[in-house]
Amino acid sequence: MTAAAPAPVPVDRDTLRAVAYGTSYDPHGVLGAHPGADGVTVRVLRPFAESVVVVTDEGHHPAVHEDEGIWVAVLPGTSVPDYRLDVTYGGTTTRDDDPYRFLPTVRELDQHLIREGRHETLWTVLGANVQHYPGAMGAVTGTSFAVWAPNARAVRVIGDFNHWQGRTHAMRSLGDSGVWELFVPGVAGGERYKYELLGPDGTWLQKADPLAKGTEVPPATASVVVESNYSWTDDEWISHRTSTDPHDQPLSVYEVHLGSWRAGASYREAAEQLTAYVQQMGFTHVELMPVAEHPYGPSWGYQVTSYFAPTSRFGHPDDFRYLVDCLHRAGIGVIVDWVPGHFPKDSWALAQFDGTALYEHPDPLLGEHPDWGTYIFNFGRNEVRNFLVANATYWLEEFHVDGLRVDAVASMLYLDYSRQPGQWRPNKYGGRENLDAIAFMQEANATAYRRTPGILMIAEESTAWPGVTAPTSYNGLGFGLKWNMGWMNDTLRYLAEDPVNRRWHHGEITFSMVYAYSEQYVLPISHDEVVHGKGSLYERMPGDHWQKIAGVRALLAYQWTHPGKQLIFMGQEFAQQKEWSEARGLDWYLLDDPGHTGVQRSLAALNAVYRAHPALWELDHSPEGFEWITSDDAEHNVLAYLRKGRAGTKPVAVVVNFAGAPHEGYRLALPSGGRWTEVYNSDAEEFYGSGVGNLGAVTSEAVPHHGRAFSASVRVPPLGAVIFTPEG
The missing domain is CATH 2.60.40.1180 (Golgi alpha-mannosidase II)
Known part of the structure; x- marks a missing residue:
């Protein structure tokens, strides 16, 4: 008698169909290799293939078409061998690999930390991470895709590698962690991708990766696989930073919008030009307005859709690393604006990510910002808090930035921020404080200072909230510095007066010393003060051209010698005449005028005096x-x-x-x-x-x-x- 053919591990038809159409939460339970009574069953999904052969070191094993593009073969033995696939389409056979033969790339410990909201290097396990594995049939390079989507019924990864058809790349659910995962062999850096999620209502959604490390250039919206090959050369800077407390060191900051400092410049071009200019001017630090990816340029970066991706407008993430590295080698620190308070409602990004309010708070009184038309993060949810805390760590560690300036802190602190009576709900104690947001900021600051000694966490906080720069151990928010908005408002209001009238407003210019030590302050004249009809510093000064120029010089000298650190927005160092607009570059031609050149020279000299005299910065906060x-x-x-x-x-x-x-x-x-x-x-x-x-x-x-x-x-x-x- 002829021996019966070995029987594959049985799978019912409904399960096969779910796997075949990419709607299964556990495709790995069917696809890949599974030991059974008659050998190792290998099932692969190759719709429209003419034939499939499973290839091992021991030989070739033709597969049989089972159902809806699923092919099956039974290999002899009880252990799972390394294998590849010879797949024939249209008479052409190619050697292929099977995504479903790999173990999960997100370990059980990672899943536990994600559930607890304590995974401080979240970007190493979620998102798209290129992996390299040895194997009996040769080394394998591919990309591990992992995404948190606890309410999705199914998740598929789509991209250039599968012609944007997700049926063959369904991801597996890793239980109650809410994480979905799939390793795809052959996917390398530079390939575009998104996730397809089947929401609870049965609707398929296409979403960019929340932890994408790269993106297409807007307005295109796909995520991009990134593999960094950058070799840092700033060891000396990092060593010095680690052993130094920046809060009692000189800090004069040049705030920059990269897109309009030199219009059209890339990260690498800025690395050369900006570094040389800031070094010439004597600033200690550059502060970059948000560089995380944002679809709408006129938002200046304050409506972020990809929190882990430097904007692709100016180059690859490694090009951004090069910019930071160049500044460090020149002795210049880098601060980056960080926007954890809100995110836009773009349907392809974080909003309603898995078909439910996931990153945003489900209660519109807590989850929607009435002024900006954006969503507010659900700060009380472990995984969301983890996403943000890890994002802060990511910029500090992966890009070596020296500090984060946290945008719109007041909007997070208060439940009634920009809300009328009846539009907000008190906390459990009956107060207006957002307790979850407070806990998030305390954790973000404590984690950043613990993991990255020598950095700065800076709050843009516009109210009299107590203890913004107090340690978390004293129930403070734990920031290192706070923008002194009171000083800025009083000073600019005073200087707008004609000199003959200033005697009647003298208290405005001296009032800052009443509260100068209530927090650890930065004195900012930022981009917000030279837009929306406010005019430039030059325009605000009364008098003729000479008087305006002199007024700007006097203001800068007062600012640089007042207790606190200093920040000025680009263009004001040479008394830019027009209001700033992100749509055009700075008016560098003004430097043909000796008055504007004089302001520039005066500030360079002022920075030199400032650095040379510790009395101007050693005891800023005492x-x-x-x-x-x-x-x-x-x-x-x-x-x-x-x-x-x-x-x-x-x-x-x-x-x-x-x-x-x-x-x-x-x-x-x-x-x-x-x-x-x-x-x-x-x-x-x-x-x-x-x-x-x-x-x-x-x-x-x-x-x-x-x-x-x-x-x-x-x-x-x-x-x-x-x-x-x-x-x-």
Whole structure:
């Protein structure tokens, strides 16, 4: 008698059909290799194939068509061999690999951490990660796709590699973790993809990958597989950063919108041009407005759709790494704007990701932003909080950035932010605080500072919320620095007044010192202050061209010597005349005008003085670092103050005159006698000033003034500032 053919492991017809059409939650339970009583059953899904042969080191095993494009063969033995497939279409046979022969790439520990919301390197297991495996029949390179979609009935990956037909690449559900996973051999960096998700209502959705590391150039919306081959050369920078506390170091920040700093420049072109310029200007750091992928350019990056992907507008993620690396090698730090407060409603992105409110809060009173038409993250959900905390870590670790400036913190803190009575619901204690958002920010800050010593977490927070920069151990939010919006508003409002009227507004310019040490502050004049009809700094200054230019120089000198760190938006360093627009580059041609060049030179000189004198930054966050010389000279529109550092640090005396006329023989009280060198004068002729100065130094005499034993007679320039330090 002829021996019966070995029988495959049986599978019922309904299950086969579900697998064949990509609607099964467990395609690996049918496809791939499965040991059975008569050998190892291998099932593969190859619709429209003419023949399929399973190839092992032991031989060739023709498969039989079973149902709806599923082919089956039974291999002898009890152990699963390494195998490939010879598949014939239209008379042409190609050697292929089987996605369903691989074990899950997301381990049980990873799944546990995801459920708990504690996977701090989430991007290494979710998203598209290129993998390399050895094998008896040769090494295999491919991409592991993994996505969190707990309410989907089925998930498929589609892309260039399967002609955007997901039937042959259904993913498996990894149980109650909500994660779906599939390793696809042969998929390499550069290939485009999306996920197809079958929602609870039976509707198929096509979605970009929430953890995509690359994207198509907008307006195209596909995700892109990325394999980084970058070799960093900033070891010296990172070593120094790790051993240094940046909060008591000099910090002067140049805020940049990459798309309009030099219109059309790529990451690599910016790496050369921006690095050289910032180095020339003497800034310590660059702050980049959001570089995470965003579909709508005029949002300036503040409506993010791909949180783990640097925008492809300017190049590959490795090109962005090159930009950071170049800045670091030049001794310049990099801060990136981060937007965890909200995300847009684009149907192909995070919104209603698996057919349900997944990343956004399901309650519209908590999950929708009335001002911006966006969704608000569900900060109380473990997996969503994990997504955001890991995203912060991702930018710090994968791209070596030195800090994150967190956008719109107030919008997260308050349940009634931009809402009228009846449009918000109190927390469990009856208050307006968003307890879940507070816990998220505390975790994000604590995790970032723990994992990446020497970085900065900076809050853009516009209210009087207490403890923004207090440690989380004291129930603070745990940020390192906070933007001082009060200083910015008061200062710009004061300077908009004609000098003859400023005496009546003197309290506005001195009020910042009342609360200067309530938080650890950055003094910002950001992009928000030069858009939407507010005008540039130049436009806000009263007077003719010379007076406007002088006013900008005086403001910068005041800002750079006031307690706190400094930030200025691009273009204001040369007194850009027009409001900023993301649609065009800066007006670099203004540097043909000596007035604008003078502002640029004055700020470069100011940065040099700032770095060279620790009194201007060592004790920024301590009352011991500041002392008024005179705060009440409203008659002359003058402020005079001392900046002091730690023991042994030379003090710095600053006089700022916001009047339109010079003050001759102005008596300046000083803490000691002898010669005091004029180390900076914003009115110097090389800065397009009038040249009113003190011939390099003044002498402090034993003439009591303003409660001090010594004073000097100084010349104070119009709309200008002078800085003195003691000799010796």
